[in-house]
Amino acid sequence: MHTVVVGTSGTTAEDVIAVARGNARVELSAEALDALARAREIVDALAAKPEPVYGVSTGFGALATRHINHDLRAQLQRNIVRSHAAGMGPCVEREVVRALMFLRLKTVASGHTGVRPHVAQTMADLLNAGITPVVHEYGSLGCSGDLAPLSHCALALMGEGDAEGPDGTVRPAGELLAEHGITPVELREKEGLALLNGTDGMLGMLVMAIADLKQLYKSADITAALSLEALLGTEKVLAPELHAIRPHPGQGDSAANMLAVLQGSGLTGHHQDDSPRVQDAYSVRCAPQVAGAGRDTITHAELVASRELAAAVDNPVVLPDGRVESNGNFHGAPVAYVLDFLAIAAADLGSIAERRTDRLLDKNRSHGLPAFLADDAGVDSGLMIAQYTQAALVSEMKRLAVPASADSIPSSAMQEDHVSMGWSAARKLRTTVENLTRIIAVEMYAATRAIEIRTHAHLTPAPASQAAIDAARAAGVQGPGPDRFLAPDLAAAEAFVRSGGLVAAVEPVTGPLA
Secondary structure, three states: OOEEEEOOOOOOHHHHHHHHOOOOEEEEOHHHHHHHHHHHHHHHHHHOOOOOOOOOOEOOHHHOOOEOOHHHHHHHHHHHHHHHOOOEEEEOOHHHHHHHHHHHHHHHOOOOOOOOHHHHHHHHHHHHHOOEEOOEEEOOOOOOOOHHHHHHHHHHHOOOOEEEOOOOOEEEHHHHHHHOOOOOOOOOOOHHHHOOOOOHHHHHHHHHHHHHHHHHHHHHHHHHHHHHHHOOOOOHHHOHHHHHOOOOHHHHHHHHHHHHHHOOOOOOOOOOOOOOOOOOOHHHHOHHHHHHHHHHHHHHHHHHHHHHHOOOOOOOEEOOOOOEEOOOOOOOHHHHHHHHHHHHHHHHHHHHHHHHHHHHHOOOOOOOOOHHHOOOEOOEOOOHHHHHHHHHHHHHHHHHOOOHHHOOOOEOOOOEOOOOOHHHHHHHHHHHHHHHHHHHHHHHHHHHHHHHHHHOOOOOOOHHHHHHHHHHHHOOOOOOOOOOOOHHHHHHHHHHHHOOHHHHHHHHHHOOOO
């Protein structure tokens, strides 16, 4: 099994995905264990002093003015976890919780939190045992950490609350820890707070969304090329010299991808035939500009994610010179903004894909294709309602594109009076990514059917297009014919796109796509 070693200097997106989705084993480096021990010595020394130190010997948030006596500090740490584990609503996905736990461990291992090595090792033990705390949809405002989600994870470290075992069954966390020989943690000064103060949930969802969107943008370039081909459009607008004079990197990459897919097509360039047109509609002609802008947005999001992956987010933090200082680094604004930005870009990509699908189905604009790509229009409805489904998905994406980060609700008796709503931005982005997958699948389904209808007129598609069609059919995505129960076809198309099958089908012909 792949092993991810956690050191003091952050982690990578690849490691997050390996742990969250690939169940990679986690180990703490010797450097991290040493840093944990040194930082803990600083916290223990401060805890022994009579002067109050926030997070070590005081209450929290709006209650930070109270100095807590030694005999109550262990109770204080337990209480903050129990009281903050106040999430509600549906359980979030296992991969999200694993990413959340791993990223909190990443910050703990930095040596800036003052947590004992034993606590960090227990966090790794839970991940390695496949024990996933139950975390609920609601409970984070994206400031002072993803508080309720992280608290539910810390609760499991204490042997309390519920968790999902390796078999997927939800049981009391204490039972699962006992079965795997893991001793529940008894928290000491600073540790409860250190387990709750981070942007780990929203960051984990950002990292996974970026990975998913990078594949979906390749898939969208392929489906745009298939639609252009099915509509007998011109590939001349994809010429590299045209995109060089507006040098947005993503635009050039998308145009190059589409051109590679269309190489050798016998369908393109017929826009001057029976129903001449000077140029293709925007949804076809401007596909690289729209997809390219989204690609550049992903690049910016990757930069923000890389910085956050290198960060140690906690409050207060232990500094190398021995100071323990309060700060505002837990505020989720940097992550929240790009989560919202990605939702906007993805909504636009879904919107332009739906417009191409609608064009393929409209006999007045499809340049010779049958109405709704039906076998016998009138008797058959063809893909009419598939486009309705696609339109409903696009409409929801537009609503989800409204930025969560533009909102703020004061909390903690006005101590936390401006929050990022980054967790909410991340949750809606996950829905957006799911919807985009389905929208691209519907366009692929329509475009491949349209191309196969064209081939009956002795027009030959590009080799890459034919490879995509063959792979889709092999994956259970059926081709033209009389009306049938359509939902299974669309589900097969969605699974084909989601698995990366569309990209994998064309790249042996085109070479690696950007």
